Amino acid sequence: MSAAETTLSVAAQDRVFRPRGVVGASVEELVAELTATGFEPLVTPVGRDVGEVRLTGAAMDPKAVGPGDLFVAVAGSRAHGADFVMTALDAGAAAILTDVAGSERVRDRVGYRIPVIEVRRVREAAGPSAALIYGNSASSGPALFGVTGTNGKTTTTYFLRSLLDELLRPHQRATGLIGTIEIASGEDRIPSKMTTPEAVQLHSLMALFREAGVAAAAMEVSSHAISYQRTSGLFYAVAGFTNLTQDHLDLHGSMEEYFAAKAALFARRRTRSSVVIVDDPWGWRMAETATGHVVTLATAETPDPAADWAVTEVRPHLLGSAFTLYNRHTRESIRSRTGLPGRFNVANAALAAVMVLTADESTGLGVSRREIVAALEQADPFTISVPGRMQVIGTAPAAIVDFAHNPDAMIRTLEAAASTSEGKTILVIGAAGERDSAKRPLMGAIAVRMADHVIISDDDPHGEDPAQIRAGLLEGAREALQNEDLGSTALEEISPRREAILRAVEVARPEDTIILAGRGHEVHQDFAGTRHPIDDRVELARALRLRGFPTAADAPDTEPDPDLAMTTRLSPAEGGDTA
Template structure:
């Protein structure tokens, strides 16, 4: 059992940076920041030149503006000397950090809030704006990753050089950069966009989490098009309640941040998001919409096509787009429809879009750990579903047509996260699946048995109250639970391993243990003599969850 390797901080930071550095004087930077509404005072010489921005003193590179952010226990200004020794040429801090920053002997830019200011200053240093590359941002509880993969695939089918910023990987042109968070810090994002521009990237698709909005990681970015998938219970440990969670997401659609928006209005949260949007907004009703008549665009004519579906998008003035996705589940029809409309809102004409959809089948792109099939008979599927709504949709999506087919689901709940969803997920699994195997997800520093007990309690309560016939068992560790599912699977059954998707490390009490659900499920089914599907992308990327 070994921990995942941690990259050198400076090496990881350098991976985001453009090859050619622009130099900006501290004085010019302060003046330009003021024009953007950021009050910025200079303490010390204004002639020092800045070529980059960094928020981690351990990762500072020569020429950097070190952004010293106040923390819960220490102020970032305490590490100013370390940043200076690494070659930083100036420090950005607030009034509370000014004296400590000055002790490093570098000029200091003083702002009211470092987190509020650092994105705009990074945009100035790296010369990023909303023109190159065009940014397509996707937010919502579920579907962000798949939608960004669809967008990127469709843009490539239209002949664009593309980028991708997300949970699984970051891609700048043909270069892959390991993803540490769903969204990197603001200075890294601006550096990355400058690097993409150097590589000729014309458009990039990006996941935008509520964390990234709350923590100002997307500050200073201007999105050509932003899209909204859905809003269901998740991350309430951070936001406190659904209203707060909604307002975090809604900030992506402010007029100064997004030029256009495409909002899925399948429920009250989507309709509320469309009403709150300050951008030019198109509304989309998809497979689950109870009243599609009021939406600008509507999904119609859904029909099964292999594991996936064909569908039509009907819009204003009789416009129709015909598309298909090979990914299972009606929720992937919703994700695909959103991707198509976002690319259209970004400037692609209807004729060009239809030609690309017909010629390249771009909405059948493989997304690691998202409805990923590792065996066809029995169906062995790995998905990232880690909240009640996603779990319900995933189980429904994989249920086979054979009258004797069973769905066997293996899942757990994450430690040190929203505990209220644990019994809810147990109840969902008991209602939707035939066999439920409750195991561990990422316990983090929490006792795994307590997490499992909460999930099991929800399942047991639902069975008792509703007279359900599902079987619920507890098995751990996770690899043994997956093997147990494979051991009882018949050819007509489906085994769904949910919750971790593409992740290749399981965190238990501060130690990252190697664990890939795709590999475990494939090996367990192969050991029983079933023919499995190899995928070279397995274990290639294991980004962190937010």
């Protein structure tokens, strides 16, 4: 099924993840496993021997529970999962894993009708529990390639899967993908609800992958997922680190805590080999913190000579770049390329390449190094379209949709535009509500420093006043315009976003570049809990066609709306800020 065409609830997604055949485990076996791994479980006695109770699945959402499932009841921000124990029991739950508060709620509601396994760290215990039930181990497969970092995770995982596809297809084996945009098993796809699913879903998905003949999978690993123990019980063949820049401080509080969350992925107990981009001090610190086999990769214009691998000889190639990977130990040189614009996409491609080159025989890929090198040099695995990541919608003007939604990502995207544009850069940006508000003025200032025409609009306000969010961006933009020599940079505030996109196309000339930043592949805006359909890619393609501008071959196939007028609420001549 198509990620673009199908919308599933979390519970429905959970059911899609279920394998047909499950190893299963008794409650007695599960308690023994949790005891052996240090969770010190307590089991509420029931009228029958717990050894008789067989578990054949696991679910954290009570609406996703099926017969024979372990219901994992965790504390949420508004309620405790144990409050919904009757829903889980009616659906056939065979046992419950929960914490002290959850045990009390279960006893109050159902007494001693069902085994209750009580642990102190229930989220952390969910992963090993599901792993036992679904028969997952460090060697059971598929080979997992996990990618974490602030920016570049999605593109790197798409590059990884493309390369793995090229290698495994001749062997009649499939690949998988788990990430922000979609979850894919071979040709089957469903849209994602979160960057990294819950632990019970991931372990179910691993068993489903094996049934589908998936030999390797690329997976985004967010800091939220690590902090909330969603990856508990998983083992990665290779983990990759892209970069660390300011983001998600609403969750982590500080860059130190943010770093610590990411670093947890690179422990020997959960990752066999690590590949770390070391273009800044955070990268080198991650390489020093990681345990097990660690490989360093330098992708900056002046690569650090101490890195194991370096990107060299970067040169333009169509819209993207050709580059060479050089190993300082073996003096091996591998030439490859990417069709996506921007130096940061060279880094993403290089990371994907080195991760696969680093995978040893124990991963079970069954491909030779010669095959990997041949795929990198001849098959062009990194010239693919990644939904909403530097996705080219129009060609004259160049019109691009990107997910850049923090300061560092904005800089990278705008640098890529400047390197290929012969005219002005026209930028539409917003910021998400109820998120790190400190980055908003920074993003506004970056926008007017690096773009020629900036239109500040809405992203996902969530429960926050959209005007207040725009004001934070405008504050940084106006201060930069006032205090810095930024020439004739134009600044406008336009809401709703559809009108902002129309305005961007209205002021563009064929030699210009339009960038819609922040939303990427997303197809709804959240205004105080109400979802409003909008897809930047569709709106941009429609606006371009209204003006008679050419669109890319894979731009959304939508008919222009003749009722749309190319007008906006504000223009520079009517009160918009200019400098």
